[in-house]
Amino acid sequence: MEQKESQVPQLKLLVLTISAKFHAGYFRISLSLCSQALLWKTLDEPSDDVHAFRQVLRLLPYAVFVLLWSLALLSLVSLSLIYLLRCFLHFEMVKNEFLHRVGVNYLFAPWISWLLLLQATPFFTAKTVHYFVLWWAFIVPILALDIKIYGQYFTKGKRLLSGTANPTSQLSVIGNLAGARAAAEMGWRESAICMFALGMTHYLVLFVTLYQRLKGSNSVPHMLRPVFFLFLAAPSMASLAWDSISGNFDSSSKMLFFLSLFLFLSLVCRPTLFKKSMKKFNVTWWAYSFPLTLMAIASTKYAQQVKNSTAHVLMLLLSAISVLVSLVLMVLTALNTNLLLPADDDHIQSHASPSCSLEIIV
Amino acid sequence: MEDCKQHHLAKNDSPEVLPSLIKVITAHEVAGFDAVKQPDDVNDRFKSNGFHSSDLPPKGTETVCVEGQNDLSNSQRMQFVSISMPPSPVGVHLHNAKRGVFEYDDRAIISNDIPRSAVASKNSRQTKFYSQPIPKGPVVNEAIASGKSPKDPGLPPKNPRIDVHKDKRFDSFKTWSGKLEGQISNLRGKHRETEVDLETQRPAEVEILPADRYFDALEGPELDTLRASEEILLPKDKKWPFLLRFPISSFGICLGVSSQAIMWKTLATSASTRFLHVNPNINLVLWCASLALVAIVSFIYCLKVIFYFEAVRREYYHPVRVNFFFAPWIALLFLALGVPPSVSQKLHQSLWYILMAPVFCLELKIYGQWMSGGQRRLSKVANPSSHLSIVGNFVGALLGASMGLKEGPMFLFAVGLAHYVVLFVTLYQRLPTNVTLPKELHPVFFLFVAAPSVASMAWARIQGSFDYGARIAYFIALFLYFSLAVRVNFFRGFRFSLAWWAYTFPMTGAAIATIRYSVVVTNIVTKSLTVVLCAVATLTVASVLVTTIIHAFVLGDLFPNDIAIAISESRPKPSVKWFHKRNASSDNKNGEKFLKCSNSEGKDIVAASVLKDVENSHSHKVLETLILPVIL
Numbered sequence A: 001m002e003q004k005e006s007q008v009p010q011l012k013l014l015v016l017t018i019s020a021k022f023h024a025g026y027f028r029i030s031l032s033l034c035s036q037a038l039l040w041k042t043l044d045e046p047s048d049d050v051h052a053f054r055q056v057l058r059l060l061p062y063a064v065f066v067l068l069w070s071l072a073l074l075s076l077v078s079l080s081l082i083y084l085l086r087c088f089l090h091f092e093m094v095k096n097e098f099l100h101r102v103g104v105n106y107l108f109a110p111w112i113s114w115l116l117l118l119q120a121t122p123f124f125t126a127k128t129v130h131y132f133v134l135w136w137a138f139i140v141p142i143l144a145l146d147i148k149i150y151g152q153y154f155t156k157g158k159r160l161l162s163g164t165a166n167p168t169s170q171l172s173v174i175g176n177l178a179g180a181r182a183a184a185e186m187g188w189r190e191s192a193i194c195m196f197a198l199g200m201t202h203y204l205v206l207f208v209t210l211y212q213r214l215k216g217s218n219s220v221p222h223m224l225r226p227v228f229f230l231f232l233a234a235p236s237m238a239s240l241a242w243d244s245i246s247g248n249f250d251s252s253s254k255m256l257f258f259l260s261l262f263l264f265l266s267l268v269c270r271p272t273l274f275k276k277s278m279k280k281f282n283v284t285w286w287a288y289s290f291p292l293t294l295m296a297i298a299s300t301k302y303a304q305q306v307k308n309s310t311a312h313v314l315m316l317l318l319s320a321i322s323v324l325v326s327l328v329l330m331v332l333t334a335l336n337t338n339l340l341l342p343a344d345d346d347h348i349q350s351h352a353s354p355s356c357s358l359e360i361i362v
Numbered sequence B: 001m002e003d004c005k006q007h008h009l010a011k012n013d014s015p016e017v018l019p020s021l022i023k024v025i026t027a028h029e030v031a032g033f034d035a036v037k038q039p040d041d042v043n044d045r046f047k048s049n050g051f052h053s054s055d056l057p058p059k060g061t062e063t064v065c066v067e068g069q070n071d072l073s074n075s076q077r078m079q080f081v082s083i084s085m086p087p088s089p090v091g092v093h094l095h096n097a098k099r100g101v102f103e104y105d106d107r108a109i110i111s112n113d114i115p116r117s118a119v120a121s122k123n124s125r126q127t128k129f130y131s132q133p134i135p136k137g138p139v140v141n142e143a144i145a146s147g148k149s150p151k152d153p154g155l156p157p158k159n160p161r162i163d164v165h166k167d168k169r170f171d172s173f174k175t176w177s178g179k180l181e182g183q184i185s186n187l188r189g190k191h192r193e194t195e196v197d198l199e200t201q202r203p204a205e206v207e208i209l210p211a212d213r214y215f216d217a218l219e220g221p222e223l224d225t226l227r228a229s230e231e232i233l234l235p236k237d238k239k240w241p242f243l244l245r246f247p248i249s250s251f252g253i254c255l256g257v258s259s260q261a262i263m264w265k266t267l268a269t270s271a272s273t274r275f276l277h278v279n280p281n282i283n284l285v286l287w288c289a290s291l292a293l294v295a296i297v298s299f300i301y302c303l304k305v306i307f308y309f310e311a312v313r314r315e316y317y318h319p320v321r322v323n324f325f326f327a328p329w330i331a332l333l334f335l336a337l338g339v340p341p342s343v344s345q346k347l348h349q350s351l352w353y354i355l356m357a358p359v360f361c362l363e364l365k366i367y368g369q370w371m372s373g374g375q376r377r378l379s380k381v382a383n384p385s386s387h388l389s390i391v392g393n394f395v396g397a398l399l400g401a402s403m404g405l406k407e408g409p410m411f412l413f414a415v416g417l418a419h420y421v422v423l424f425v426t427l428y429q430r431l432p433t434n435v436t437l438p439k440e441l442h443p444v445f446f447l448f449v450a451a452p453s454v455a456s457m458a459w460a461r462i463q464g465s466f467d468y469g470a471r472i473a474y475f476i477a478l479f480l481y482f483s484l485a486v487r488v489n490f491f492r493g494f495r496f497s498l499a500w501w502a503y504t505f506p507m508t509g510a511a512i513a514t515i516r517y518s519v520v521v522t523n524i525v526t527k528s529l530t531v532v533l534c535a536v537a538t539l540t541v542a543s544v545l546v547t548t549i550i551h552a553f554v555l556g557d558l559f560p561n562d563i564a565i566a567i568s569e570s571r572p573k574p575s576v577k578w579f580h581k582r583n584a585s586s587d588n589k590n591g592e593k594f595l596k597c598s599n600s601e602g603k604d605i606v607a608a609s610v611l612k613d614v615e616n617s618h619s620h621k622v623l624e625t626l627i628l629p630v631i632l
Helices: A002-021 A024-044 A052-057 A062-089 A089-099 A103-120 A129-155 A167-186 A189-213 A220-244 A251-268 A284-308 A309-335 A344-352 A354-361 B001-013 B040-049 B062-082 B094-105 B114-128 B137-151 B158-175 B179-189 B189-207 B211-217 B248-269 B280-307 B309-316 B323-336 B349-372 B383-402 B406-428 B442-462 B467-485 B498-503 B505-520 B524-555 B576-590 B608-614
Strands: none
Touching: A002 A062, A002 B114, A024 A062, A024 A103, A024 A220, A024 A309, A062 A089, A062 A103, A089 A103, A103 A129, A103 A167, A129 A167, A129 A189, A129 A309, A167 A220, A167 B323, A189 A220, A189 B349, A189 B406, A220 A251, A220 A284, A220 B062, A220 B211, A251 B349, A251 B406, A284 A309, B040 B280, B040 B498, B158 B309, B248 B280, B248 B498, B248 B524, B280 B309, B309 B323, B309 B349, B323 B349, B323 B383, B323 B498, B349 B406, B383 B406, B383 B442, B406 B442, B442 B498, B442 B505, B498 B505, B498 B524, B505 B524
């Protein structure tokens, strides 16, 4: 009895601590895993691509893919539960996240993960009613966030785009594009085009703003440098979405894919940009995996369309890189679980003042 | 006093010594500022260092003198630790100086490797301002600086005694191959040793000149006119070696002539212009001429790279000139596009990959800098010449598509389009932070027309027909052309430069795009537009050619001294005090290694924002270095 009594407050304390230290940035893990599931589904699905490389990949057992999907589902469910707890127990902190220019964009991350998982599901196809209901369930929060945040871009004084734009802002664009792709898979072409247009318009504005690098507006702290990889994710997602909408991987999709490829090369040629953030393991490292996986999926579609050897080699290379990166990250996370959540003193600081919420995000 | 005066005079006559530029400062000099009074030391120093203050009462408050001396010596100590180029003889007063060194040794401030020159500088320091009051701290440095500048310009090149060895002045720009270094050190006499040291040190220590420095020192639409307050490293009055005067923008001639070759080829071969009966030999002649030009200009520039690599480096870091590094490759692409049918019908596909590889590598570098570089971000360095970095993509796409490739051209087109949108918006915005845009119109604005016209042609080739995308791009180009053409009055009054050749190719490009459009939409309007635009392009090129010839042979100033590459690393009148104080406060705030580059201290006008930039910039490395600027 006594043991139980002492355990209960301990458990309560544990729950409180974890939910306090947790923040939306942790959804990077679920983003990566869900996109990995989608990659495996894309690689695995029957296609008219008769190239040898592609056929080799189909030899992998179906069970592996289901296992991966279940792992992704598990991670997403657990992360969502923790975040739900956080909303109930520490609503103030959630509000602070919403007001922070980096934190607000990660509020899209859970919905993107759910949408990707939905598209990757092996249990029902896109034409079923389950898909339809779930799609609506995930799209509504994205649309609500869109209206709030995009409206702020050009109306609200303190949170204008020129002041708050940073590479993570592309997550909102990715959210719209993921919704567009899911809708197109369902056959709802008009809503797909609507979400696509919404995403692409804001992507255009954001791309220009981020490239201009207006003074002081979009510098990110050193620890957050891995989010630069989000530059690759947006065009890749756009190319996938347009591919689903138009039915085949046409010129526009190709051009978007090429753009993401170029940006990838450009970032890879600048390792010093990421040097500081690679010193100690933290959850931001998961930001590398999701864009790479999206690019791998796009390259799969590209190889399917173009059908020559170079494209297939590229597909294999990118898929290999994304799988490798995800595996490495999983191993590192397993080895460094103590580093996943920030140290106690940071927590106390961050709890004290909203201005320190940046430390939480990091 | 007498012997002190003699010392003083003796010192004034001797040539100057230049110790190394960068020394490490320990914390002592700040702490031990109002230092220890050691009367016996003072007396010795008083004699040996030749310090005397005619203004101070000789009987003086011995304590006053002592304090003054201490202050002076302390600050002196600070100075000769940090100032790079004080004048002082090395050998003459060494015996006097040595005592001084030993006195200071126990305070152990200076690094031991340069005691001699350091002390020598100390001596000369005193000679310079013996009549000045003795303030403390950084103000002394300012006094030194201001006291110093009329006497000692700072660099050997400015020393009138150098007239005898005048070609040595340009050596700081020369490439340091081992042979050259050996030759030069052999040529120099002993009294020039230290100057050689300085110059041999300079290339090694010259860091990347930040973009801010170019914006500070230069002005004008092509960022090539020196501001009044600036000084340059090379002599203004002498004519520099030809290679130093040969800018990269000379490749503009190749661009202008080769695009004309393409235009005449298109005129001769298009269906809609058959009524003009254009002779195909015009294309042949122009093509051969442009081939010759490309060969000559490349050869000369290669020589410049071999012999004056430092100058090439400085051109690369120039915000406007860097875009001209795309020009050679674009010229080669134009040559491949304009190849006369009599020379070759079909070019091999591998040629395309060979030609595009340098463009691609340059692009990766430049666009990456736009995205992530602190100093060279787009909002700061965007200028109309940046179009040259974008046009290369479209020209490559056009060439690849006409060779029959599909994926590669599309890749380049996608990259070019994305970055063109960014650049276009930035330039149209004319952000207040963007100082490179000329307030008045200048021929460089014609580069706006280049990208959409070439993009339309490239898209038409890739798609196989002049479809809607190509037409949209073409109409944008046409609109920009007309909006500039009606303002032709505002293009008056600019100094001619070789870069003007580069501004002719957009007009030619628009003419070629019109020809292609008229093939698809053939009516009297398009045909007359074709004729008009081709005529205008030809006339422009002809007039630029005439102007070039006049400048080359009649006026003789086709290649003026290239001021833009010779700017100094820091402003002539730095306000050290500000930099010092701001540094300290920022250091306390950040607690990280602060960027103490010798360039940013001069910018006290926008110092706050610069310091912020400096904090934010990633690529600028920290030099744990002098507080004091290198006064050049």
